Amino acid sequence: MNFRETLRSALESIVSHRSRSVLTVLGILIGIAAVIVTVGLGQGSQQKVNATISSLGSNLLIVTPGSTSSGGVSRGLGSSSTLTIQDANALANHIDAPDISSVVPIVQAGSVLQANGNSWTAPVVGTTTGYLSARDRQIAVGSFFTQQDVTTDADVIDIGTVVAAQLFGTANPVGQTITIQNTPFQVIGELASAGSSATANEDDQVFIPISTAMTQVLGGSNPSSVSQILLQAKNSSSINAAYQEANNLLLQTHGITNPTAADFTITTETQLLTTATSVSKTLTFLLAGIAAVSLIVGGIGVMNIMLVSVAERVKEIGLRKALGATPSLIRDQFLTEALLLGLSGGVLGIALGVTISLLVTHLSSNTVILSAPVMIASVVISGSIGLIFGVYPASRAAALAPIEALRSE
Amino acid sequence: MAVLVPAAEQVSKTGIMNSVLRLEQISKSYVTGENRVDALRGINLEVKEGEFVSIMAPSGSGKSTLMHIIGCLDTPTSGRYLLAGRDVSRLEEAQLAEVRNRYIGFVFQQFHLLTNMTALKNVELPLIYGKVQQHERTRRAMEALARVGLANRWSHRPNQLSGGQQQRVAIARALVTDPKVILADEPTGNLDSASSKDVLDWLSDFQKTGRTVVLITHEPDVAEYADRIVSMRDGRIVSDIKKEHVKSATNGSAVAAKIAGELD
Numbered sequence: 298m299n300f301r302e303t304l305r306s307a308l309e310s311i312v313s314h315r316s317r318s319v320l321t322v323l324g325i326l327i328g329i330a331a332v333i334v335t336v337g338l339g340q341g342s343q344q345k346v347n348a349t350i351s352s353l354g355s356n357l358l359i360v361t362p363g364s365t366s367s368g369g370v371s372r373g374l375g376s377s378s379t380l381t382i383q384d385a386n387a388l389a390n391h392i393d394a395p396d397i398s399s400v401v402p403i404v405q406a407g408s409v410l411q412a413n414g415n416s417w418t419a420p421v422v423g424t425t426t427g428y429l430s431a432r433d434r435q436i437a438v439g440s441f442f443t444q445q446d447v448t449t450d451a452d453v454i455d456i457g458t459v460v461a462a463q464l465f466g467t468a469n470p471v472g473q474t475i476t477i478q479n480t481p482f483q484v485i486g487e488l489a490s491a492g493s494s495a496t497a498n499e500d501d502q503v504f505i506p507i508s509t510a511m512t513q514v515l516g517g518s519n520p521s522s523v524s525q526i527l528l529q530a531k532n533s534s535s536i537n538a539a540y541q542e543a544n545n546l547l548l549q550t551h552g553i554t555n556p557t558a559a560d561f562t563i564t565t566e567t568q569l570l571t572t573a574t575s576v577s578k579t580l581t582f583l584l585a586g587i588a589a590v591s592l593i594v595g596g597i598g599v600m601n602i603m604l605v606s607v608a609e610r611v612k613e614i615g616l617r618k619a620l621g622a623t624p625s626l627i628r629d630q631f632l633t634e635a636l637l638l639g640l641s642g643g644v645l646g647i648a649l650g651v652t653i654s655l656l657v658t659h660l661s662s663n664t665v666i667l668s669a670p671v672m673i674a675s676v677v678i679s680g681s682i683g684l685i686f687g688v689y690p691a692s693r694a695a696a697l698a699p700i701e702a703l704r705s706e
Numbered sequence: 707m708a709v710l711v712p713a714a715e716q717v718s719k720t721g722i723m724n725s726v727l728r729l730e731q732i733s734k735s736y737v738t739g740e741n742r743v744d745a746l747r748g749i750n751l752e753v754k755e756g757e758f759v760s761i762m763a764p765s766g767s768g769k770s771t772l773m774h775i776i777g778c779l780d781t782p783t784s785g786r787y788l789l790a791g792r793d794v795s796r797l798e799e800a801q802l803a804e805v806r807n808r809y810i811g812f813v814f815q816q817f818h819l820l821t822n823m824t825a826l827k828n829v830e831l832p833l834i835y836g837k838v839q840q841h842e843r844t845r846r847a848m849e850a851l852a853r854v855g856l857a858n859r860w861s862h863r864p865n866q867l868s869g870g871q872q873q874r875v876a877i878a879r880a881l882v883t884d885p886k887v888i889l890a891d892e893p894t895g896n897l898d899s900a901s902s903k904d905v906l907d908w909l910s911d912f913q914k915t916g917r918t919v920v921l922i923t924h925e926p927d928v929a930e931y932a933d934r935i936v937s938m939r940d941g942r943i944v945s946d947i948k949k950e951h952v953k954s955a956t957n958g959s960a961v962a963a964k965i966a967g968e969l970d
């Protein structure tokens with residue numbers, strides 16, 4: 298009896314017990330569908346997180362005041378910052394920090410913006426010309442302020458799309474005037490939207506030269522303090538070197554000898570990625586656990602029905618043996634049947650999982666990623682479950698003595 | 707897989723001429739808990755090629771047990787059994803399966819056809835296990851069905867056939883591998899007298915092609931079809947009469963009836 302015969306006889310047996318077969322594979326079907334949807338959801342949210350983080354800019358390191366060990370997460374403006382414009386200047390030294398290609402200090406505070414009788418409250422960001430490339434942003438209309446503007450404390454402003462819409466509607470904002478704390482600023486450019494993947498609304502911001510911000514708008518208790526410093530590493534492979542250089546320089550300028558007592562924190566993009574992925578990994582593991590449980594339950598279902606099937610077919614087994622079927626042929630026949638049951642559960646499960654995924658993507662803001670490796674793995678897993686849980690019933694069938702089997706009525 | 711030496715070659719080695727079945731001191735005991743049932747107690751039996759032997763005995767005397775051993779469905783507790791000259795009393799299950807497939811055709815009282823298959827597929831079954839190719843299989847199965855007069859019913863399932871027709875399908879299935887021996891255990895037990903006669907005629911026909919038939923029954927008229935009647939009682943052979951002797955008596959069936967009467 299060759300493989301084709303075994304396969305055909307297993308198929309015939311499954312088809313002739315159609316409704317029972319469907320019930321048998323229900324557990325595996327649900328398990329596989331759960332795997333497809335949950336892994337797809339996990340990958341979807343991970344992709345979203347990655348997109349968000351990479352939208353922050355390329356090869357980016359962010360220096361923020363306060364230490365991680367002190368637990369200070371909120372670093373509101375006006376609180377005395379340990380990070381200053383002098384730190385930024387020190388980091389910009391290409392001899393001490395050869396792997397840092399650009400340094401962009403940022404001061405930031407919310408303020409009321411007024412124009413054409415409209416007013417709107419938005420974060421005012423004081424920065425330098427390197428901001429655009431560090432944050433990977435583009436200008437849509439007009440231009441960004443220049444180094445000249447920074448040196449001369451010019452009263453010029455670039456605005457985000459949300460601010461533009463709020464203050465000027467659909468009109469071209471370039472050439473208009475916005476008043477911040479009684480100082481009129483000339484609008485010289487509008488930034489292109491940061492895209493929907495951003496977490497905070499980066500389109501609801503305005504940008505002015507850092508010198509102007511420090512002297513005229515945001516004069517805090519310490520006029521030289523900054524809220525963060527963006528550093529760009531030369532390339533992606535020099536991120537670690539840039540991190541070391543920045544860390545050493547800042548410890549040195551702050552006169553700190555014990556690195557654990559640092560009053561600043563340097564975050565890299567990869568660190569953010571790791572945090573985000575570890576969160577979504579936990580979720581994926583949890584969902585995978587649920588899927589695994591339902592697959593095991595499904596496997597036990599297959600075993601159960603296979604045992605029933607063996608018991609029902611004791612006479613058939615006896616007859617086949619009398620006619621010359623060897624124990625291993627009988628075993629193969631039932632194993633094939635279990636394998637086919639598992640596989641069909643897997644295939645139906647994939648179909649259900651894909652349907653649910655498409656519905657979820659369609660009806661909610663979640664993206665479900667359907668990947669070929671997951672589907673291939675699903676087929677392999679469901680087949681293996683069928684095989685593994687078929688071993689016991691199949692060997693029971695193979696071990697039946699032919700006369701016992703023939704005698705049973 | 708064991709390679710079976712053709713009977714003819716074995717014959718010269720063992721010196722047993724024409725012997726298809728040879729049972730030497732075969733015993734079979736069933737032990738269930740405290741109880742021990744000696745179903746067969748030292749059976750000695752030799753059946754030659756081309757013989758039609760009836761084994762006749764009342765219920766419970768060990769007929770089926772003997773048939774299971776002759777059919778290699780079970781192994782004896784002690785004794786030696788030579789099938790076509792080869793000792794098969796101590797073989798493994800897988801080897802026994804191959805011996806059954808090659809040498810023996812079974813006909814059972816309950817027909818034992820697979821209900822979810824057509825008559826043709828049922829007849830093909832032993833050929834599948836004999837590793838015959840699909841095309842050849844179908845041809846031989848159709849031929850066997852034609853021999854029992856059921857060629858036009860090949861696509862019918864067992865529940866679409868009468869009891870007599872089902873038993874004829876079973877006979878076709880037994881014939882299809884061209885076995886050395888046909889073993890029939892109460893083949894007419896579930897049939898009316900007309901169908902019974904049919905079935906017994908098919909078995910006689912098979913014998914006329916030079917094959918061996920062992921028929922197990924407790925009915926004297928059925929045993930009468932054979933040319934040798936072996937009677938059993940309590941696991942022992944109590945008489946073994948050749949047809950010549952049966953025929954020389956004034957009334958053949960009277961002898962069989964007399965044997966049966968003595969046994970009861």
Ligand SMILES: Nc1ncnc2c1ncn2[C@@H]1O[C@H](COP(=O)(O)OP(=O)(O)OP(=O)(O)O)[C@@H](O)[C@H]1O
Pocket residue numbers: 736737738743744745763764765766767768769770771772924
């Ligand atoms: N598996 C078994 N376990 C225990 N005892 C058994 C078993 N099979 C048969 N026997 C016993 O062996 C004896 C012979 O049984 P067997 O079936 O061979 O009789 P039989 O001649 O075929 O009877 P019948 O005409 O009723 O079919 C009986 O006493 C029976 O109870």
Ligand SMILES: [Mg+2]
Pocket residue numbers: 769770771
């Ligand atoms: Mg019996």
